[in-house]
Amino acid sequence: MPTPRFKLCLLIDDNFIDNFVTRKILETSNFAEQIIVIQSAPEAIAQIQAKKIQPDVIFLDIRMPFMDGFEFLKEFDSMHLDDDKQIKIFMLSSSLDPVDFRLSKENKYITQFIHKPLTHKALEAISNT
Numbered sequence: 001m002p003t004p005r006f007k008l009c010l011l012i013d014d015n016f017i018d019n020f021v022t023r024k025i026l027e028t029s030n031f032a033e034q035i036i037v038i039q040s041a042p043e044a045i046a047q048i049q050a051k052k053i054q055p056d057v058i059f060l061d062i063r064m065p066f067m068d069g070f071e072f073l074k075e076f077d078s079m080h081l082d083d084d085k086q087i088k089i090f091m092l093s094s095s096l097d098p099v100d101f102r103l104s105k106e107n108k109y110i111t112q113f114i115h116k117p118l119t120h121k122a123l124e125a126i127s128n129t
Contacts (some may be wrong), residue, residue: 004032007056008036009058010038010044011026012060012061013092014061016074022117025119025120032056040064040067041060045067045072046112055086058089059090059110060090060091061091062095063093063094069091073110088111090111091110093114093115093116114126
């Protein structure tokens with residue numbers, strides 16, 4: 001099995017089934033040493049701000065209650081994290097809305113927009129970037 005590419009992968013999504021599937025794909029691909037799932041964007045912000053977690057990579061859903069993925073990115077931007085550590089953020093969404101896709105492409109933090117469900121093939125493609 002390949003060596004994990006990342007130390008800590010954070011999955012932010014409110015959907016239990018999507019999280020289960022995504023986590024299994026990440027685990028079987030040995031994508032990261034540790035995978036943490038948080039089902040709300042405000043909780044993820046709180047954990048990152050408190051430095052309880054320091055992810056190398058984040059998979060972020062768009063449509064979530066309380067705070068959507070784009071609102072998360074605004075909060076994330078306001079945290080002014082250490083720029084030495086570039087966190088890769090992948091927008092992982094089932095949205096087919098062209099506005100969501102455009103906003104993802106325009107956001108400086110989003111590495112790539114990936115349609116759900118995450119697949120081994122999509123994961124392989126990002127591992128090679």
